[in-house]
Amino acid sequence: MGKNIVIDIKDLTKMYGDVVGIKNLDLKVYDGEIMGFLGPNGSGKTTTIRTCLGLLKKTGGDVNIFGMDSHEDSVNIRKRTGYLPGDFGLYNDLKVMTILRYLLSQSGVSGESSIKRLSELLELDLKRRYGDLSKGNRQKVGIVQAFMADQDLIILDEPTSGLDPLMQQKFYGLLREEKEKGKTIFMSSHILAEVEEVCDRAAIIRGGELQVVEDIHSLKEKMGKKLVIDFENGVEQDIFDMEGVEDVKIDGRTATMIVTSNLDEVIKKVSQQNIINMSLETFSLDQLFLTYYSRGGNR
Amino acid sequence: MNVGNTLLMELKNSWRGYFIFTLVVIIIIGGFIQIYPSVSSAFDDELDGSENIELDMAEEADFVVAHLSWIDVPNANNYTLLVGKSPQMIVPVDRVEGIHENEYSYIIPLEDDEQEWYFGILAVIDDEETRTEFVGMESNVERISVLEETFGIDYSTIHGFLSVLWRMWWFLLIGLYIVYISVISVSKDYEEGRMDIILSKSISRKQYLLEKFSVVALFTLFLLSIAGLITIASVHSLGELSNISASTLFITTLFSYPLFLVLIAVSFLAAVYFEDSKKSVGFTFLIVLIQYGINMVGNMSENLEYVKPYSIIAYWNHESMLYGEAINWLDVAVLLILASALMFIALRIFEDKDIPT
Known part of the structure; x- marks a missing residue:
């Protein structure tokens, strides 16, 4: 870089x-x-x-x-600059190749080798009419047109x-x-x-x-992971009092927490209890906003 | 500018519409001209057989002399003169029989000399039996049809017929289609969501709009050229090219071009302003109909002529061009300046606006 x-x-x-x-x-x-x-x-x-x-x-x-x-x-x-919009349409009645050729010419670039290379990579049929393509294939057309001029x-x-x-x-x-x-x-x-x-x-x-x-x-370090553990006999919250563990919630025999570091220590400590089930999840973006920012992250 | 590629793309994308409309124009223009002979006879207000009679009105001290002469009818024994005050002459006001020459001087009292007089000549022929043959009619007044009185055009001639054809149909037929394709060529790029991709390529908004304008302008020029050639072919098939030259027909047709350039510019202005084909088409159709209406109203009477300059149609002098008069370049310039001004405004609007998603 x-x-x-x-x-x-x-x-x-x-x-x-x-x-x-x-x-x-x-x-x-x-x-x-x-x-x-x-x-x-x-x-x-x-x-x-x-x-x-x-x-x-x-x-x-x-x-x-x-x-x-x-x-x-x-x-x-x-x-x-090549650009793929989030939401776009093209000429429904025309073949994909015709559209891509036109868009390439509007970029001031000649030659079709990049179109063929990209369409082969993405398994895009250039002979089909754009209007007949599925959503996924239309997206491929968008990707090809964004990359084809080698910008x-x-x-x-x-x-x-x-x-x-x-x-x-x-x-x-x-x-x-x-x-x-x-x-x-x-x-x-x-x-x-x-x-x-x-x-x-x-x-x-x-x-x-x-x-x-x-x-x-x-970002991944700051974000942490969501750890959910089901204990056979329940657990006290204070066993999770350690660095890198936040937002601990105990609901019956289930403990949920966010682990940003020290995962190894957490596992060692909880393994002294009888565990029925355990899962470790990466945050989705929505969860990131709900957790990372609610914890007063880097705002 | 990349007009070639844009033209090709527009044609590939919309060729059906262009092709069908070109056919419609060919059929309507060519077909309409073919009805000229029947229209001509319907509007022909010459008195029957007037070509056979010469009338000369001479004013004397106490009376007026209507000196009539007519063609010699073979085997005519004598002639009868019918005198009336209307062309019907079912009951003539006077009747002179036994005229042996093919000329006669009829005396009209001075107090009646400002009236309309109609003269009919009958030939009395003695073959195996005596019979009469109509020679013709003539009048001291020039016959003008209601339409000719209103619009000042003789519709029985090919010039008059084409003039009314263009006045009634040309602007509406071509105009409505041209504004439609102009609007659609831009609005569809908005509505079908391709404007983002097109404008992300290395062309400016100005270039985009000017390329689109050039494409529609080129198609219009092509359409008018085709219409001009079809007009010539159709007039030729009627044997009327001896009365009006092919070049006059072609030039008159082609010189409606600045008129349509104004409509194209209005359409682009509407398309970039509304960013919606229905609103833009509705607006431009309204403009075309208003312009057409103003022109029609302005043609209705001399008292309303003052409204005509408010219609762009008034700046296409097809009538005078058909009669071989010089092209009014000032009018052409007015239309070109107007088209340029409208395109300038359209470009400013387009360049200053957000492109909607």
């Missing part, structure tokens, strides 16, 4: 009338990294992305991409929406390939596992405001 800033968002605000879209958002995306942009639905992810691309007019602040102003130099920025920056809004798990893995592989080529990728998602899988860093947005920007490793 280089240290050149590719996307530099400073104090960005977007209002829809009196409604806040995003507020005073500051974010940097560096050259060659995969940055995840996490947030629940309606948190401002799409607004941020569309404002960066000049599809929405900012209310305040600045966005510089490749050192160029996103408003003044939007065409030059888009020459170097330096790829912005993806919920890229795996509609893709089956197998295809999601292929897509993650594609992201890694592009990263190896030195591409910068900025992708929004509401699926934490997805961000964990491919991203170097993640920014979390909620209610239009940036909550945290962390590398994935730190």
